[in-house]
Amino acid sequence: MEALIALSIGVLTGCGVYLVLRARSFPVVLGLTLMSYAVNLFLFATGRLVIGQPPVIGGGTYTDPLPQALVLTAIVIGFAMTAFVIMLALRARAELGNDHVDGER
Amino acid sequence: MNAHLPILPVLAPFAAAVLLLAMRGLPMATRRWIAVISVLAQIAIAVGLLMAVAEGEILVYRLGDWPAPWGIVLVADPLAAWLMLTTTLLALFAVIHAGDGTDRQGRHFHVLFQMQLFGIAMAFLTGDLFNLFVAFEILLIASYGLLLHGGGAARVRAGLHYVILNLIGSTLFLFAAGLIYASLGTLNMADIARQAGSVGAENLGLARTGGLLLFAVFALKAALLPLFLWLPGAYANTAAPVAALFAIMTKVGAYALLRADTLMFGPDSGALAGLYETWRLPLALATLAAGMIGALAAPNLARLAAWLVIASIGLLLTAFSFGTAGIAAGLYYLPHSTFAAALLFLLAEALRRRRHASADFFTPERDLRRHALWGGLFFFAAVAAAGLPPLSGFLAKFMILRAASGPVWVAVLLAALFGTIALARAGSALFFSTRTVEIPPADAPPVLVDQRPGELPDPPSAPRELTAIIGLAGLILALTFAAGPAAQFTDRIAQQLSTPGSYVHAVLGGER
Numbered sequence: 001m002e003a004l005i006a007l008s009i010g011v012l013t014g015c016g017v018y019l020v021l022r023a024r025s026f027p028v029v030l031g032l033t034l035m036s037y038a039v040n041l042f043l044f045a046t047g048r049l050v051i052g053q054p055p056v057i058g059g060g061t062y063t064d065p066l067p068q069a070l071v072l073t074a075i076v077i078g079f080a081m082t083a084f085v086i087m088l089a090l091r092a093r094a095e096l097g098n099d100h101v102d103g104e105r
Numbered sequence: 106m107n108a109h110l111p112i113l114p115v116l117a118p119f120a121a122a123v124l125l126l127a128m129r130g131l132p133m134a135t136r137r138w139i140a141v142i143s144v145l146a147q148i149a150i151a152v153g154l155l156m157a158v159a160e161g162e163i164l165v166y167r168l169g170d171w172p173a174p175w176g177i178v179l180v181a182d183p184l185a186a187w188l189m190l191t192t193t194l195l196a197l198f199a200v201i202h203a204g205d206g207t208d209r210q211g212r213h214f215h216v217l218f219q220m221q222l223f224g225i226a227m228a229f230l231t232g233d234l235f236n237l238f239v240a241f242e243i244l245l246i247a248s249y250g251l252l253l254h255g256g257g258a259a260r261v262r263a264g265l266h267y268v269i270l271n272l273i274g275s276t277l278f279l280f281a282a283g284l285i286y287a288s289l290g291t292l293n294m295a296d297i298a299r300q301a302g303s304v305g306a307e308n309l310g311l312a313r314t315g316g317l318l319l320f321a322v323f324a325l326k327a328a329l330l331p332l333f334l335w336l337p338g339a340y341a342n343t344a345a346p347v348a349a350l351f352a353i354m355t356k357v358g359a360y361a362l363l364r365a366d367t368l369m370f371g372p373d374s375g376a377l378a379g380l381y382e383t384w385r386l387p388l389a390l391a392t393l394a395a396g397m398i399g400a401l402a403a404p405n406l407a408r409l410a411a412w413l414v415i416a417s418i419g420l421l422l423t424a425f426s427f428g429t430a431g432i433a434a435g436l437y438y439l440p441h442s443t444f445a446a447a448l449l450f451l452l453a454e455a456l457r458r459r460r461h462a463s464a465d466f467f468t469p470e471r472d473l474r475r476h477a478l479w480g481g482l483f484f485f486a487a488v489a490a491a492g493l494p495p496l497s498g499f500l501a502k503f504m505i506l507r508a509a510s511g512p513v514w515v516a517v518l519l520a521a522l523f524g525t526i527a528l529a530r531a532g533s534a535l536f537f538s539t540r541t542v543e544i545p546p547a548d549a550p551p552v553l554v555d556q557r558p559g560e561l562p563d564p565p566s567a568p569r570e571l572t573a574i575i576g577l578a579g580l581i582l583a584l585t586f587a588a589g590p591a592a593q594f595t596d597r598i599a600q601q602l603s604t605p606g607s608y609v610h611a612v613l614g615g616e617r
Contacts, residue, residue, distance in 0.1 A: 088268055
């Protein structure tokens with residue numbers, strides 16, 4: 001499971017960085033979204049991966065609840081930011097006449 | 106009341122924002138009054154906070170009364186109070202200036218302005234790393250709205266860069282916070298400092314990576330080289346009061362760097378102590394150089410001011426690299442450079458309103474009406490921004506040089522020279538090279554550039570504009586005259602920062 005999670009985070013981040021470096025606003029927005037997915041998964045893993053254990057304090061091992069709270073906050077904020085950047089990209093498309101991030105063709 | 110003092114700087118702007126949002130049907134004049142009264146109340150709170158911590162007390166406010174490190178704490182120490190006072194004083198004159206028409210160019214200006222202050226106050230006061238992330242998000246999303254306020258192609262283009270870069274920065278922040286939690290098991294900044302001393306070898310790499318990622322995030326906020334290229338476009342194209350308020354935004358990044366440097370990776374942090382030392386000074390000096398080169402190349406006053414903001418961050422972090430005396434000098438320089446940058450942005454807007462054809466570009470134009478007033482104000486701002494005597498910028502630079510070592514002297518003095526040249530060039534182009542052109546005959550084809558001789562007319566009314574500009578100049582004068590007490594106070598802050606044990610003890614209790 002560790003390998004799978006690590007691979008998912010790595011692939012998502014790699015794709016996100018690649019897309020963010022594109023010159024058009026839509027791939028950039030997609031790239032930002034992929035990166036925020038990657039960081040959400042990553043935050044989950046920071047509490048160490050545990051399966052089938054109660055949250056908070058059980059006997060012996062337990063699932064760390066704090067990263068889950070952090071992920072929840074990060075999801076909400078990331079969602080709002082994505083919505084905002086999509087609106088801004090549309091506005092830039094309208095004002096600048098094209099979807100290049102520098103406003104040039 | 107006193108027990109709740111640390112949360113008031115956060116609550117006051119938030120309450121004002123909610124009030125303004127709920128009462129958006131009110132006439133603009135009423136909303137302006139609410140905004141100004143709210144900022145005045147925040148100044149009063151900041152003064153109260155400063156007086157409460159003047160002897161070096163550290164007030165800890167536990168949200169929901171959960172004890173640290175399990176709950177989130179707000180920590181009002183002298184550093185936070187000093188920066189709160191700087192922010193609120195700056196905000197007063199920015200909001201007065203915005204009342205001169207900027208707030209009519211789009212909707213919800215005052216709501217966003219108060220939310221911005223809310224985010225900044227939270228960033229200064231929070232004692233929790235994840236809460237700092239949330240504070241950054243609040244101040245950023247408000248800043249996106251403010252930056253784009255009024256619209257226009259140039260603002261949207263610069264705004265897109267600003268938003269995308271800061272979203273990437275937020276993602277990095279989360280990675281960094283996750284790494285620190287994974288390696289140290291806590292997000293409370295005081296607890297991070299305590300745990301860092303005993304971090305095991307297997308987690309040391311993770312903790313160092315997290316700490317250095319945090320450095321990258323704060324460097325982006327502070328516009329440190331090489332992460333500063335978003336700033337000139339964003340600050341030069343936005344509305345003047347917004348740019349003036351944003352003068353404190355890069356300082357929020359510098360504050361976060363200082364806090365991380367002195368507390369989380371401070372002298373008591375064992376293997377993590379001095380994590381930023383390798384990077385801070387070289388990057389700061391490079392930023393100072395880049396800022397001055399940009400200032401020399403700037404085509405107009407707003408862009409010149411934006412490049413000087415970058416240079417001031419370089420100088421500020423240079424100062425922070427020289428131990429207690431350097432931090433004390435830097436903390437005296439911080440409000441000065443903030444006020445000077447804001448003053449230049451407001452003057453650029455004043456010139457844009459009065460010079461119809463060439464705006465604030467360094468091209469000849471008809472003589473300004475009341476040129477002695479505007480030229481005098483520009484001269485004052487230029488002396489302040491370049492750090493020449495007799496104003497506080499000179500005193501700050503003197504203190505920085507006294508704390509700094511040999512080779513850095515050359516860099517700081519050369520930067521001051523370049524800054525003086527850039528500002529002198531700006532002043533002579535803006536005020537001395539007036540255009541004297543013959544009146545074209547009546548049947549001549551219309552010219553696109555206004556070339557009629559004589560003086561330019563004043564815009565209809567500008568009492569608020571002048572109040573804001575003269576007010577900011579007054580703040581710089583006050584900082585100059587009160588240099589003694591102010592320097593004593595920043596010295597005390599620096600002393601306190603050099604012993605993070607007191608902060609850790611105030612938040613967590615226990616030994617030390």
